[in-house]
Amino acid sequence: MAMDAERRQAELIGQFSAQAAALSSAPQLAALVLEATSHPALFAFSELLTLPALSKLAGTQYASSLDVLRLFAYGTLKDYKSNSGSLPALLPDQVRKLKQLSVLTLAESTKVLPYDQLMQELDVSNVRELEDFLINECMYSGIVRGKLDQLRRCFEVQFAAGRDLTPDQLTNMIDTLSDWLETSDSLLHQIQEKIKWADTMSEVNKKHQKEFEDRVEEAKKSIKADIDLRGHDDFLSESGGIMDFEEDRIRPKRRRQPMA
DSSP states (O other): OHHHHHHHHHHHHHHHHHHHHHOOSHHHHHHHHHHHHHOTTOOOOHHHHTOGGGGGGTTSTTTHHHHHHHHHHHOOHHHHHHTGGGSOOOOHHHHHHHHHHHHHHHHHHOSEEEHHHHHHHHTOOSHHHHHHHIIIIIITTTSEEEEEETTTTEEEEEEEOOOOOOHHHHHHHHHHHHHHHHHHHHHHHHHHHHHHHHHHHHHHHHHHHHHHHHHHHHHHHHHHHHHHHHHHHHHHHHHHHHHHHHHHHHSOOOOOOOOO
């Protein structure tokens, strides 16, 4: 589901980017910003901010459209209310979209959102209205998943789509990833050294084992040769005794002469 949502976001961004590239007048580009920020399925806007075509709005009477686009990329409903004097009035679809984005922003910092905090941030007057908004506009749209806990008066977030990163957040993330990569490289080097040491010790152990087995084999051969030699000598000794005994038996005995 998450992959499908990301694919849909990418498709919409591609469509609006292509439309912006084909437009030349500031009013048309301002209308495109209005359409994008009102679209019910688009929740990422930072890529649109970087489009060269939209830079044509700067310095014109439609320059506030860039501020609106920036608000939808990084801001919340509370930010809009704080700067409403310098921003154009929002359409109902834009207000709903900004409330949805506000929920995503809150979910980035904590996974348990109190009803009181949500009602204040979303400018909602009662719990029923808040729960209807969370169910119909947030959970059904797929940008968040969670559980409404009426007893504890909170929304437990299980999943929330990510928002655009501000330039500062992106820089911090790059620094964090760079530190992680450096630490990983160092750890990998240590592991490789330990593997190398283990391989060396394994070879040394194999060499010692071979030397030991060779000495055992030599000892076996020496003992066997000694046993074989001793056995042969004993056999010869025993054979010599038998031969002497046989000779005594077959040698004729001399008769004694009678004494005169």
